[in-house]
Amino acid sequence: MNGTGACIARKDKTVLLECGHPGFGAAGMELADYAELVKSLPAYHTYRITPLSLWNAAAGGMTAEQIIASLRRLARWGVPAGLEEEIGRLVTRYGRLTLHAGTADSRLVLLRADSPALLDELAGLAGLDALQLRRTGELECACPAVSRGLLKQELTRLGYPVLDYAGYREGQGLSLAWTGVGLEETGGNPGTFGLRPYQQEAVRLFYGMGGSGVVVLPCGAGKTVVGLAVIEKLQCETLILTSNTTSVEQWREELLQRTSLQSGEIGEYTGERREVRPVTLATYQMLTHRRSKEEDFVHMSLFNERNWGLIIYDEVHLLPAPVFRATADIQATRRLGLTATLIREDGREGDVFSLIGPRCYELPWRSLEKQGWIAAVECVELVVPMDSALRSRYLYAGGKEQFRLAAGNPSKAEAAAGIIAEHAGARVLVIGQYLDQLEALAACLDAPLITGKTPQRERNRLYEAFNEGALNVLVVSKVANFAVNLPDASVAIEVSGAYGSRQEEAQRLGRILRPKQGENRAYFYTLVTGDSREQEFALRRRLFLTEQGYEYAVRTAGPQEEALL
Structure with missing residues (x-):
């Protein structure tokens, strides 16, 4: 207990991080090594320590002692004894079970434990019988090699992660070398290649x-x-x-x-x-x-x-x-x-x-940003009001329909146009979930639209025009969430999304992360209908990015005060 820490650690494996604390940012980055952000509210962020978060930390070299020491530094009123014991128990499970190739029979893999008691414990667990796991020694069991993956999957589900040392086939050889043609510079001579x-x-x-x-x-x-x-x-x-x-x-x-x-x-x-x-x-x-x-x-x-x-x-x-x-x-x-x-x-x-x-x-994303490898992004949640007609429909709709009405709020078109005008000359992506909304937006903004129905050749033509500067605004559906190389896109406007998908929010912000000329800045706007269910989902959507250290400035469409979340 240090009396001044940024966190409150609880016995149920949750950790509350105080948003107004001077050490908020550093504490959040430290917690992310071994805990998952599950709730982001103005006063406190809630992290949960899970078996998987601890095992991934252990795979990265962290010990139970290091994790507990971190929590002790951060926890204002100390770490509950029960939580310390649980962390120790879970982390030390990582590495106690190992998988090896069968020495005499290649059709088998051998599961080895660091104590007979652990194998005795496994013998009583339902779910392993179907995998033909057979005790062959005090510290060893045999299993058909074809069940290698299923065994690891089932043991992880039961809370016993396995380190796999059973080896890998070399595969067919392939001669491949780096070439120096047209590759990015990495601090060396122009035209040469080197990994960052x-x-x-x-x-x-x-x-x-x-x-x-x-x-x-x-x-x-x-x-x-x-x-x-x-x-x-x-x-x-x-x-x-x-x-x-x-x-x-x-x-x-x-x-x-x-x-x-x-x-x-x-x-x-x-x-x-x-x-x-x-x-x-x-x-x-x-x-x-x-x-x-x-x-x-x-x-x-x-x-x-x-x-x-x-x-x-x-x-x-x-x-x-x-x-x-x-x-x-x-x-x-x-x-x-x-x-x-x-x-x-x-x-x-x-x-x-x-x-x-x-x-x-x-x-961490912010670490790469500080080193200049990705753009610095300003995140803004723009709260868009409903007009009286939409409000009337919204009040009498069911839960799912309420979200759909709020997400498709026609007033978002005017808000998007205002953002585009604010960033005149920038390359702007307008990203959304619903085709009717995107078609209306494309018409309103006089911009081309790419959806899943757009032929690949046409998509490539539009992406190329955008990259070359012939197009400044592109309206895209969720097909652009992944693997679209638009390095000069510096503004993204999210008009609707898949409910509370943290994954989608991260991918959409990722569309504008490539380094930019000059000040290396980008802008991510998410348009959310005020006083609606869409705001609840928006809180969940940004959890992962909040964990990475991004803050959302909240503005209301029109000249209003800003607030940080």
């Missing part, structure tokens, strides 16, 4: 973990380059899975521009092409395609089409459930997850942890 320091560290830590893990970096920080660097280090054939066709094209462009690979060595496995080559790019949508709910997934065999030495899961937070199931079967292949946030709105972060790997590297 944090990218080098991410690759080092992934490789040091043995071959499975997740790298967490904000949009615009060069996650794709980290993926290329891992391929270059491993020199093996690679399957790259990503979120959409636009992303496939961007990966292909990066591979051709930054490496010695030739066009014929890179395959695209999408709705338009079925190419399987030494480096193959595919979409999650393609992998999960099936003709009916009763039939098998048509293209899941891609996982076994070649002797892959590495699988890269781009935007791993979007990984569909069927791909989790396929991933459980290929645990002998190295796996790299890339993402801007580990948050999954379906709550399956534990499956990412067990099947792709633990978080092996993460760098």
Whole structure:
């Protein structure tokens, strides 16, 4: 107990961080290492310490003693004894179970424990019997190698994380080198290529973990380059899975521009092409395609089409459930997850942890901003009023319809036009959820619209016109949430979103994070209808960005006072 700390630690594993405390910012960054922000209110932010947050901290090298010492520094009235004990119990579980290749039989993997009592404890847990886990010694059990992924998944769910030392296949070799043509400068000579320091560290830590893990970096920080660097280090054939066709094209462009690979060595496995080559790019949508709910997934065999030495899961937070199931079967292949946030709105972060790997590297967004690698962003929530007609409809609507009415508030068009006028000459993205709203906005703003129905060729033409400055305003649906390379976009206006999706808010802000010429600043506006259910969801949407240190200035449409949240 220090009497002046910024936090109140509670026995239920929640931590309250006082927003008005002088140490608020530093304390929030420290808590983010081992806790998750779950509520953001004006007076206090609420963090929750979970088994997964502690195991990811442990994977990064933190000990229970370090976590408890951190809490003791931050907690105004001390750390409840029960909480210290719980942290110690959970953190020390990480590393007690390890998985190894079968010594005499390659069809088996061996689960080893640091004490007989731990294996005795596991024997009484429901859910492991179906995996044919069989005791073979005082400190060892055997399991069929085909159940390697399912075993890790189930043990994580039961609260017993496993360190996987069972090894990986090398995969088919691939000769790949960096090239110096048209690559960004990194402090060296023009036209030369070098990884940024944090990218080098991410690759080092992934490789040091043995071959499975997740790298967490904000949009615009060069996650794709980290993926290329891992391929270059491993020199093996690679399957790259990503979120959409636009992303496939961007990966292909990066591979051709930054490496010695030739066009014929890179395959695209999408709705338009079925190419399987030494480096193959595919979409999650393609992998999960099936003709009916009763039939098998048509293209899941891609996982076994070649002797892959590495699988890269781009935007791993979007990984569909069927791909989790396929991933459980290929645990002998190295796996790299890339993402801007580990948050999954379906709550399956534990499956990412067990099947792709633990978080092996993460760098806070604000740290990258201070180093100039991403733009400094000002976040503003603009509260837009309802007119009397909309208010009358809203009052008599049901819950879901109330949110839909508030999100589609026609007054947002005028507010968006005002923001665009305020940033005259800037490249502006107007992003929303509902097609009718976006069509009306595009007409009002006299700007082109990109949706899921827009042909890929037309999307590319509009993106190129935007990047070249021929277009200053582009209205986009959620298809632009991911993997859209618009480096000069400096203003984003979010007019509607998917309820309280923290993941979506982070991705949308990420559209404007690439470094800018001059002052290196960008602006993120989210338009929210006042006195409506949309405001409740807006609080949840910004949780992840609040955890990263972003503050939202709240303004009312029109000349009003500002407040910080």
